[in-house]
Amino acid sequence: MKYSDIDLFLCPECRGSLKFQEIFRQETYSGSVEVLEGLISCVACNSGFPVIEAIPRFARQDNYAYSFAYQWNKFKQTQFGSKQKQIGKTRFYATTKWSDNLGGQLILEAGCGAGHFTEIALETQARVYSFDLSASVDAARENLKNNPLLLNLHLFQGDIYRIPLPYAMFDKIFCLGVLQHCPDVKKAYFSLIPFLKPGGELVVDCYLRQPLRDMFNLKYLLRPFFKWWKPPWLFAFCSFAISLAYDAKLFLTKIPLVGKLLSGFIPIGKLNYEPDYHFSASEMKEIKTLSMFDMLSPRYDKPQRLTDLRAWMQEAGLQILELSLGYNGINARAKKQAGIS
Numbered sequence: 001m002k003y004s005d006i007d008l009f010l011c012p013e014c015r016g017s018l019k020f021q022e023i024f025r026q027e028t029y030s031g032s033v034e035v036l037e038g039l040i041s042c043v044a045c046n047s048g049f050p051v052i053e054a055i056p057r058f059a060r061q062d063n064y065a066y067s068f069a070y071q072w073n074k075f076k077q078t079q080f081g082s083k084q085k086q087i088g089k090t091r092f093y094a095t096t097k098w099s100d101n102l103g104g105q106l107i108l109e110a111g112c113g114a115g116h117f118t119e120i121a122l123e124t125q126a127r128v129y130s131f132d133l134s135a136s137v138d139a140a141r142e143n144l145k146n147n148p149l150l151l152n153l154h155l156f157q158g159d160i161y162r163i164p165l166p167y168a169m170f171d172k173i174f175c176l177g178v179l180q181h182c183p184d185v186k187k188a189y190f191s192l193i194p195f196l197k198p199g200g201e202l203v204v205d206c207y208l209r210q211p212l213r214d215m216f217n218l219k220y221l222l223r224p225f226f227k228w229w230k231p232p233w234l235f236a237f238c239s240f241a242i243s244l245a246y247d248a249k250l251f252l253t254k255i256p257l258v259g260k261l262l263s264g265f266i267p268i269g270k271l272n273y274e275p276d277y278h279f280s281a282s283e284m285k286e287i288k289t290l291s292m293f294d295m296l297s298p299r300y301d302k303p304q305r306l307t308d309l310r311a312w313m314q315e316a317g318l319q320i321l322e323l324s325l326g327y328n329g330i331n332a333r334a335k336k337q338a339g340i341s
Contacts, residue, residue: 001056003033005154006040012058012162016044030151055137058158064183065134067297070231072114072136075290079116080143083277091327092120096174096203102126105171108195110160111178115140121174122149129165131158160188167194173202177328180207181298186312193316196336202318208329209303218267219295226296238292239285242268246285268292306330316340 003026009018024037038051050057061069079088093100103125112118112130118140121128130153131137137157144153158164160175160182173192182188189204196202214220226234245268252263253271268288272279279287306323309332313320318334325331 001035001038001051001054001156002154003035005056008165009040009056009058009156010164010166011042011045011047012159012164013047014042014045015164016042018049019043021048032151053138053141054155055141056156058156058162058164059133061135063133063159064299065132065136065181067227067231067234067299068113068132068181069135070235071290071293071297072134072139074231074235075286075293076114076139076143078286078290079114080119083279084116085119087277088116089120092117092176095176095205095326095328095331095333096172096201097322097333098124098172098201098203100124102172106169108163108165108170108173108192110163110173110175110192112137112140112155113177115143117174117176118153118155119144119147122147122152125149125152126172127152127154129154129156129170131156131163133157133159161191163191163195165195168197170195171197171200173200175202175204177205179204180302180304180329181300182302183300185302185304186308189309189312190316193318193336193340198336198338198340200336201321201333202336203331203333204309205326205328205332206309206330207301207303208325209305209308214303220301223296223301227299229297231297234297235289235293238289238296242285242289242292246271246281246288250281304330 006018006020011018018040021039021041023035026033026035034054035051036054040049040051040056101124105126107121107126107128109118109121109128109130112132113136118128118130137155141155173196175192179185179188192202245266249263249266249268250271253259272284309330310323313334317337317340319337321333321335323332
């Protein structure tokens with residue numbers, strides 16, 4: 001945590017000012033003082049919040065996103081590397097439609113995971129405030145600690161419903177792969193709007209609700225059983241199942257005439273992403289294990305309809321820039337107009 005951020009962060013309980021109650025460990029990096037371990041307190045209500053491993057913790061560790069803490073610390077490197085980064089950049093810019101040069105602007109990322117999109121946002125030269133409800137923020141810090149633009153990153157653990165920052169602060173806010181995993185999706189969306197400046201842009205994506213199709217979707221048939229498993233057990237199961245299914249599908253594809261048809265009955269998607277990207281068999285198994293774990297483990301999985309997102313943007317008085325189907329289901333881009341709180 002940058003020392004100067006104490007003047008910016010607000011108490012998530014009462015939105016009062018904060019102060020350092022104690023600083024146990026700090027260091028100076030490129031002229032900026034970084035608090036590595038300490039204790040923050042609210043000057044109004046006396047609530048306390050620890051700083052652990054340079055990250056201020058404004059949310060309890062035992063929350064509904066616990067599976068994501070395990071997921072992104074277990075798979076912290078899976079989405080990093082040149083090939084995965086290019087896939088992420090393609091999705092990021094296709095979804096946001098933003099320039100790759102946003103120097104001087106402030107961006108808020110709601111739900112950073114292991115920092116996959118955080119890294120891309122940093123490369124726009126903007127100052128990026130990024131948070132996650134889960135301890136996946138530790139994976140993000142580990143992945144980005146040597147980033148040359150680290151001084152522009154302000155990472156914290158926090159709740160989307162109680163963001164500890166000033167209102168009307170950000171030029172841009174994005175929330176990718178997160179909304180459908182919140183207990184109240186609409187409330188989560190509306191929680192982001194006050195933090196936009198007038199004229200600022202909010203970009204989110206969300207799973208698309210398709211009632212008839214979802215009735216037969218293997219994910220939704222299995223989730224009621226698997227989402228209660230302890231993450232290490234579920235990871236072991238997913239890893240075993242994907243490895244077995246991948247090898248079986250690969251074997252079937254080699255059978256003349258009927259191989260392609262038979263392999264289609266194994267529902268794990270493509271065996272590779274060629275010709276666009278080349279991954280080894282072990283890399284593909286890791287990617288698919290992550291995908292399976294991500295589908296089965298979240299406490300909440302709440303797809304929405306296009307009409308839902310449209311209604312929310314209209315209710316909030318936002319200017320709709322785009323509402324379409326994209327990489328993760330629904331893409332929704334909107335601009336905050338003057339006079340909207």
